Amino acid sequence: MKRVTIIGGGASGTLTAVNLIKHAGTEKIRVDLVEDRARLGRGVAYGTTLSEHLLNVPAGRMGAFPDDPSHFHRWLAGRGYSHSAEAFVPRKIFGEYLSTLLDEAAALAHASGSTLDVYDDEATDIHTDESGCVVRMASGSKLLSDKVVLAFGNFPPPDPFVADMAYTSADKYFRDPWNSRVYREIADGDDILIVGTGLSMIDVVLRYERIGHSGRIFAISTRGLLPAVHKACPGYPSFADELEGLTRITDVVRVVRRHISEAAALGIDWRAVIDSLRPVTQTIWQRLPIAEKRYFKQHLSRHWNIARHRMPPEAAAVIDRLRADGKLTILSGRLKRIDRSNGRFAVSFSDRGRYEALTVDAIINCIGSETDFSKVASRLVRRLIAADTIRCDELRMGLDATPDGRLIGPDGRPSERLSTLGTSLKGILWESTAMPEIRSQANALALRLLAE
Ligand SMILES: Cc1cc2nc3c(=O)[nH]c(=O)nc-3n(C[C@H](O)[C@H](O)[C@H](O)COP(=O)(O)OP(=O)(O)OC[C@H]3O[C@@H](n4cnc5c(N)ncnc54)[C@H](O)[C@@H]3O)c2cc1C
Numbered sequence: 001m002k003r004v005t006i007i008g009g010g011a012s013g014t015l016t017a018v019n020l021i022k023h024a025g026t027e028k029i030r031v032d033l034v035e036d037r038a039r040l041g042r043g044v045a046y047g048t049t050l051s052e053h054l055l056n057v058p059a060g061r062m063g064a065f066p067d068d069p070s071h072f073h074r075w076l077a078g079r080g081y082s083h084s085a086e087a088f089v090p091r092k093i094f095g096e097y098l099s100t101l102l103d104e105a106a107a108l109a110h111a112s113g114s115t116l117d118v119y120d121d122e123a124t125d126i127h128t129d130e131s132g133c134v135v136r137m138a139s140g141s142k143l144l145s146d147k148v149v150l151a152f153g154n155f156p157p158p159d160p161f162v163a164d165m166a167y168t169s170a171d172k173y174f175r176d177p178w179n180s181r182v183y184r185e186i187a188d189g190d191d192i193l194i195v196g197t198g199l200s201m202i203d204v205v206l207r208y209e210r211i212g213h214s215g216r217i218f219a220i221s222t223r224g225l226l227p228a229v230h231k232a233c234p235g236y237p238s239f240a241d242e243l244e245g246l247t248r249i250t251d252v253v254r255v256v257r258r259h260i261s262e263a264a265a266l267g268i269d270w271r272a273v274i275d276s277l278r279p280v281t282q283t284i285w286q287r288l289p290i291a292e293k294r295y296f297k298q299h300l301s302r303h304w305n306i307a308r309h310r311m312p313p314e315a316a317a318v319i320d321r322l323r324a325d326g327k328l329t330i331l332s333g334r335l336k337r338i339d340r341s342n343g344r345f346a347v348s349f350s351d352r353g354r355y356e357a358l359t360v361d362a363i364i365n366c367i368g369s370e371t372d373f374s375k376v377a378s379r380l381v382r383r384l385i386a387a388d389t390i391r392c393d394e395l396r397m398g399l400d401a402t403p404d405g406r407l408i409g410p411d412g413r414p415s416e417r418l419s420t421l422g423t424s425l426k427g428i429l430w431e432s433t434a435m436p437e438i439r440s441q442a443n444a445l446a447l448r449l450l451a452e
Contacts (some may be wrong), residue, residue: 002146003032003145004030004146004147005135006032006034006148007126007148007149007152008043010035010046011046011435012421012422012423013035014098014102015064016149016442016446017105018105018442021106022446023450030115031114032117032119032145033119034119034121034122034137035118044178045154048095048178051090052209054312054314055091056199056312057088057436058087059073059076059084059086061435064101066436066443070085076097086232088230088312088315102116102118106118119137121137122137122380123136125380125383128415133145133147147419147449148417148419149419150418150424151420151422152422153423154369154423156175157175157176157369158367160367161335162337164338167345170340172185172186172190172345173365174365175365177200177203177366182364183207188214190215191216192208192364193345194219194220194363195335196367197220197224197366198309198366199227201219202311205219205318205328216326216328217328218328218330218331220330220331221332224333225303226306227311229312229316230311233269235275236263238276239259239276243284246287247287247288253300256274259273282429282431286429331351333351333356335348336350345361346359347363371398371423372392372396373385373392373396373424374392374396389407389418391410394427397427398424398427399427400428401419401425401428402414403429404444406419407419421441425441
């Protein structure tokens with residue numbers, strides 16, 4: 001019987017398990033899924049219990065299977081939810097959907113003589129040799145398998161860098177915005193600084209608005225740019241052929257800009273042009289030389305993220321209202337100092353040469369998950385890197401791997417045993433963190449593991 005251990009029970013690990021059982025057919029397979037969070041199948045994104053945390057992709061496109069993007073929307077209807085295919089549904093409902101798929105896969109496995117077992121544990125080490133893989137867990141138990149899938153997902157963000165990092169040990173500094181302490185330990189009336197102005201910041205602000213927080217909220221990033229807002233619009237035809245062979249990012253940008261102007265002249269929204277790039281983004285990225293990727297990462301990725309990772313209109317309406325009421329202030333600048341002062345944080349930052357200061361009671365770090373695997377706070381990752389079992393990709397945006405997820409070890413050869421998917425492939429594929437990519441990767445990975 002083929003044996004696969006999957007480490008991480010977020011969307012990536014869950015869908016890999018589901019696809020393994022689904023595609024195994026009459027072949028018997030043993031799938032072990034290890035997850036150290038209580039809310040299995042949900043991960044960081046869909047483990048939220050808060051209704052105001054919405055999906056940033058319309059329901060009609062969030063299906064778990066690449067050949068059936070509307071699967072989630074039909075599941076909603078079957079459960080009595082009345083959301084339209086265009087609706088931005090609470091993420092916790094999507095978590096429920098993933099859990100249901102996992103339960104169904106476990107039942108299917110049981111009926112067909114396979115197994116799908118879930119371990120509420122932390123994987124702490126992996127040893128591989130010709131005979132197979134041994135995954136060690138914090139509880140002391142071990143899992144033996146032929147293949148291991150690393151579905152790590154999102155790690156807590158790095159601490160914002162300032163001259164003196166002592167602030168990181170203060171009680172009201174929250175490194176991880178997804179930790180429920182954030183909402184328990186910040187008192188009503190506290191002034192809050194959120195570092196980062198992306199979708200995580202939006203999530204945190206929506207929660208405070210919902211509970212009627214009376215303190216002021218400041219959010220800062222280098223440029224102070226907010227995610228763009230989703231808008232339903234007709235599609236734009238693919239112009240992938242014009243991008244073929246381009247190996248300079250500035251040439252790619254020039255073509256995209258021209259299409260945005262042409263679309264505007266036809267009354268078509270820029271978002272449709274950006275969305276039309278989705279099927280070819282990974283190909284464009286893989287074609288770029290490393291220097292061009294670095295240039296993009298440093299100078300253009302911020303703009304890409306704003307245009308690509310958009311917020312639902314409902315969220316934007318709340319943000320606009322809070323800004324108009326003076327309850328939320330978006331700042332631009334670089335943090336210079338964060339010092340403790342009478343139990344509060346004295347924060348200084350520079351904005352285009354001008355120094356500014358503010359004092360707050362709490363700081364929440366929303367700068368985005370740590371992608372440099374040499375720095376992530378995970379015992380397993382540290383051990384695997386120290387043992388040269390895995391290595392960072394050249395851009396330190398994830399792990400070195402082939403585009404189909406085989407991890408590359410110190411000898412530069414793709415591993416026969418270890419694979420990954422999702423966020424850890426960001427450096428290799430760029431577009432690799434959202435559901436449309438994850439469902440395709442989970443499906444393809446399952447088929448490959450079954451075929452090998
Ligand atoms: C707040 C937020 C909102 C998002 N919203 C959307 C959205 O609306 N639509 C969309 O398409 N995408 C969204 N995304 C993108 C998101 O990254 C993916 O959709 C998806 O949730 C990623 O799943 P994952 O399994 O790869 O990672 P994660 O959800 O991070 O799950 C990884 C899991 O692995 C576990 N793990 C890690 N190491 C170990 C170990 N050693 N032992 C045991 N378990 C371990 C972790 O506990 C975690 O539960 C969002 C992301 C975030 C952070």
